[in-house]
Amino acid sequence: MSSTRKKQRFRSYFSVTGWIGLSMTLSVLLIALIGPLVTPQNPDDLLGLPFGVSQPGALFGFDSYGRDSFSRFLAGGRYSLVVAIIGYLVGASLGLTLGLLAAYSRGWVDAALAWTSEVLIGFPALVLMLLLVAGLGTSFWVLVVALASVNVPRILRIVRASGREVRDAAYVEVAEARGEPRRYIMFKEIFPSVLPAFLVDAGVRIPASILLVASLSFLGLGIQPPASDWGLIISENRVALTVQPLAVMGPIVALALLMIGVNLALDGFKGNKSSYRRDIS
Amino acid sequence: MPVTQHSATGNSNLLVANQLQVQGNDGTFTIIEGVDLVIPKGRTLGIVGESGSGKTTVAMGLLGFSREGTRISAGSVSLNGENILSLSPADLRARRGRDISYVPQDPSTGLHPGIRIGVALREMLSVHTNNVENIDARIEQVLRETQLPTDAEFQRRYPFELSGGQQQRVAIALALVCRPSVIIMDEPTTGLDVTTQARLIEVIRDLVRVNGTSLVYVSHDLGVVRSLADDVAVMYGGRIVEQGPVDEVFMNPMHPYTRGLLEAVPRALTKAFKPRAIAGDAVEPWDWPTGCPFAPRCSHHSPECDVSMPAPVWPKESHMLRCINFENALKQKTTLEPVERKNDHLDAGGQKENVLTINNLHANYSRSKLLKGKKIVDAVNDVSFDVEAGSCLAIVGESGSGKSTTLRCIAGLHEPRLGVMEFKGEVLAGRARQRHGDIRRLVQIVPQNPDSSLNPKMTVGEIIERPLALYSRVPKEARHQRVLELLELVHLRPAMGARYASELSGGEKQRVAIARALAAEPSLLLCDEVVSALDVAVQASILELLEELRNDLGMTLVFVTHDLGVVRSIASQVVVMKNGQVVETGTTKEIFENPRDTYTQELLGAIPHLRPTDYPGAPE
Incomplete structure (x- = not known):
């Protein structure tokens, strides 16, 4: 009895497709995180012919310099995914807080935040990142800050827009009349109604963040060679796509799975149930 | 058959x-x-x-x-x-x-927002008649019949440029135009x-x-x-x-x-x-x-x-x-219980203790427009009244009379421009957040619209529990139990605690909103049109509940409403407002049996009432 109930509770957080998406996401993340520890070859050693095809010991063949493609694939995911995820999380927490603040405060606070974010959105994402990276270098935290500065204004705008819809609801007023602190009203009364829009946005924005970091290394402004990176791998080996497709297949498939997975997982997220709800069922 | x-x-x-x-x-x-x-x-x-x-x-x-x-x-x-x-x-x-034609319930959704009124009327006619010459005359006639302006300027308006009453008349004109x-x-x-x-x-x-x-x-x-x-x-x-x-x-x-x-x-x-x-x-x-x-x-x-x-x-x-x-x-003969209020007998010489005193309250909404400068709209203009402990004071008036704004000032949701509000001898700050903890707790509001008064993302239990946590009146372990007691107090089943607002009826929502206010153990309960969105039978049960709470818990009520029937059955004192000003104050008995102001008389006459001869008749 209790185990089936537990199972149901466990299941209730995500829908079926949500669970599929979550497992896709987690498996790619797992590969990216532990990949560098289990490479069969040293990813930087020249071991075969440039664009040499698959052979025993080199599952995915060799890349443009004759390095083992499989090992480079395993080693190349961690850095940019960590940058993308931290960059997204920093941007999301700031964008969420400022967006709720803008929606709740109204007046000049709202106007200032809205105008600033409009100006920042005016810059194309990649241009803004290139600007920062060109000026400040390609270190880990510069990449994180660059990505966050792309995400903050966009998330702010979405949170602000859907927060404004419930800003004037009677329950927010009742909370004000009760003398609730600002943060309670922002995060407990308004945020739950913003959450669906926020999650839909996250489903687009997390993959976009990963893609941005990958694009940056593709352009040569992210992670520097000879370090291995999925974006860089695609950039270096795309010329031989017809001869040795396996050299780029790993990163391409992994990135695709990750993006679809994140999307499915966030679409299928159903959220937590209140303690009052659990007592009854 | x-x-x-x-x-x-x-x-x-x-x-x-x-x-x-x-x-x-x-x-x-x-x-x-x-x-x-x-x-x-x-x-x-x-x-x-x-x-x-x-x-x-x-x-x-x-x-x-x-x-x-x-x-x-x-x-x-x-x-x-x-x-x-x-x-x-x-x-x-x-x-x-x-x-056969139809006039929908809500004119704001019944009229197409992007079609001018004249065009809509014309279209209705052209769909159904071949007689093209008389279209203009017919439209003018139907607008006159519904007591709307007939000029071309009016016909060029969009629905959003009309008041609610005009919108509904346009909807009726549309239904009427083909006779x-x-x-x-x-x-x-x-x-x-x-x-x-x-x-x-x-x-x-x-x-x-x-x-x-x-x-x-x-x-x-x-x-x-x-x-x-x-x-x-x-x-x-x-x-x-x-x-x-x-x-x-x-x-x-x-x-x-x-x-x-x-x-x-x-x-x-x-x-x-x-x-x-x-x-x-x-x-x-x-x-x-x-x-x-x-x-x-x-x-x-x-x-x-x-x-x-x-x-x-x-x-x-x-x-x-x-x-x-x-x-x-x-x-079975029905006997109605007449309401005898202690204030009905109480003369000016009797003992009075005022919980709330409002003195020369002014409040306004300022509309600032970028180029046109600030425009100040006076919503409440020099309003004064007293509320006695344990009584129920009703504020009545049309929309735009400032009755809700007055209530919002008392609740600390709207900052008055001028005037003094005193609660139990202490001056009330304009904003709830500036008031100290105990005053915030003692003054609670039940808002107008039951549909937006409860957070749709919280269960009833969580909603009622929040004031308990905020004012820390009840230790953490006992809160769950207290929520159940409060549900019982407003006559809801304990299982309701698990529901979301969308799973409740209008009357149930209003009970939850009342329970949330009661969780703070207030001494002054502000009710903003709490029964106007409810069915008669449900309305009566909410009025019963409020009366019961007032008697059992010794609460004071300030009740804003446009329904004079409700006022007569619940209030002991009445404040009549018009255009932001108080036109008449008095005990319920005085106001209903002997209205002095012409506006009060008009208000009493305007509302479609049941007749005194209708079942079940007047109470003995």
């Missing part, structure tokens, strides 16, 4: 519904069943009932229409002797608007201001009289139906339970449900009495009992009631009802 005992299928009957039934598409639930209606030429039929009783479904069924997911599964509707349910969709479309023989109106005055409503009812009454149009008027407001209709049908649980001429049904109701409804209406024109709520909840289409739908709530319930739906009986010609035990019900 005819509606009157003697068959009524002569030529004078324009619209006849026979055994109309509407079911869900899969047939698993029935929304209305066995509905027989006869609307003779030039007469007005009122359909009354609580929400969920199926009255809107009937109204739409008369147009041969059923909502998405439902279908008309049996019966016939004949218009001028022609069964419109057997017409092809194209033929039916041709009848609608020309021979249909029958108009069906679904709660057209609900949501409008008291005096706007009164004027609109005047307009409708004149139109019907002048044009000889038949009207079906659906409403939950018994007073409106009383003042407008010739015949009335009372619906409950998808069936017509009582039907007859309006005088007959209102003065001699025989069905226990009709009697219950009439006992629940607070009256403004008779001596104050306690409206009596009908026990239990209204039935939903998916859990209809096999027998009489009202049986579970009926005090004259007998085992036969549960066997099958009672057949129609005619105690008098043209007075139909569906009840087995109505003779028993008639024998």
Whole structure:
């Protein structure tokens, strides 16, 4: 009895497709995180012919310099995914807080935040990142800050827009009349109604963040060679796509799975149930 | 089966519904069943009932229409002797608007926001008539009939450029423009201001009289139906339970449900009495009992009631009802409990302790426009009054009178420009957040609209628990228990704690909002139109609850409303407001029996009331 109930509770957080998406996401993340520890070859050693095809010991063949493609694939995911995820999380927490603040405060606070974010959105994402990276270098935290500065204004705008819809609801007023602190009203009364829009946005924005970091290394402004990176791998080996497709297949498939997975997982997220709800069922 | 005992299928009957039934598409639930209606030429039929009783479904069924997911599964509707349910969709479309038209409940969604009024009227005419020359003249005429401006400038306006009352008149003009023989109106005055409503009812009454149009008027407001209709049908649980001429049904109701409804209406024109709520909840289409739908709530319930739906009986010609035990019900004499307020006897010399004192309150909304500068709109202008401990003070007035703004100032939601508010001898700060903890706790507000007063993402339990945590009156372990006690206090089942607001009825939502306010253990409860969105029977039960809480917990109430009947039944003192100013203050008795100000008299006259002679009459 209790185990089936537990199972149901466990299941209730995500829908079926949500669970599929979550497992896709987690498996790619797992590969990216532990990949560098289990490479069969040293990813930087020249071991075969440039664009040499698959052979025993080199599952995915060799890349443009004759390095083992499989090992480079395993080693190349961690850095940019960590940058993308931290960059997204920093941007999301700031964008969420400022967006709720803008929606709740109204007046000049709202106007200032809205105008600033409009100006920042005016810059194309990649241009803004290139600007920062060109000026400040390609270190880990510069990449994180660059990505966050792309995400903050966009998330702010979405949170602000859907927060404004419930800003004037009677329950927010009742909370004000009760003398609730600002943060309670922002995060407990308004945020739950913003959450669906926020999650839909996250489903687009997390993959976009990963893609941005990958694009940056593709352009040569992210992670520097000879370090291995999925974006860089695609950039270096795309010329031989017809001869040795396996050299780029790993990163391409992994990135695709990750993006679809994140999307499915966030679409299928159903959220937590209140303690009052659990007592009854 | 005819509606009157003697068959009524002569030529004078324009619209006849026979055994109309509407079911869900899969047939698993029935929304209305066995509905027989006869609307003779030039007469007005009122359909009354609580929400969920199926009255809107009937109204739409008369147009041969059923909502998405439902279908008309049996019966016939004949218009001028022609069964419109057997017409092809194209033929039916041709009848609608020309021979039979519809005025929807909410004019703000009933009119197309992107079409100018003149264009909409013109289109309606051009679809249905070939006579092109007289279009302009007809439009002008119909605008004049609905007492709207007829000039070209007005016709060029969009719906959003009109007031609510004007929008509804445009909707009526649209329904009227092709001179249909029958108009069906679904709660057209609900949501409008008291005096706007009164004027609109005047307009409708004149139109019907002048044009000889038949009207079906659906409403939950018994007073409106009383003042407008010739015949009335009372619906409950998808069936017509009582039907007859309006005088007959209102003065001699025989069905226990009709009697219950009439006992629940607070009256403004008779001596104050306690409206009596009908026990239990209204039935939903998916859990209809096999027998009489009202049986579970009926005090004259007998085992036969549960066997099958009672057949129609005619105690008098043209007075139909569906009840087995109505003779028993008639024998029981209803006595209403008059409300005796201590303030009624209290003279100026008596002991008074004021909880709240408002002195020269001014409040305004400033509209700043970028180039035009600041425009200050005075919403409250020099308002003063006192509220005695343990009393109930009602603030009445039309919308825009400043009554809600006054309440919001007291609640700390709107900062007054000038003036002093004193609560128990302490000056109240303008914003709730600037007030110290205990004052914030002691003044609680129950907001107007039950639909937005509860956070849709929280369960009822969480909502009620929050004030307990905020004011830390109850230790953490005991909060769950306290929530259950509060639910019991407002007469809700403990299981309600697990529900979300979307799973509650309007009355239940309002009870939760009250429980949330009570969780803070306030001494002053501010109620902003708390019953105006509710059905009569539910309204009576909320009024009962508030009265009970005031007596048992010694709370003071400030009650904002536009409903004078409600005021008379609950308030001990009344403040009448108009355009931001207080026009009259006094005890309830003084205001109702001896109004001095002309505006108060106007207000008393404007509202469509039940008559003093209507059942159950004035209390002894």
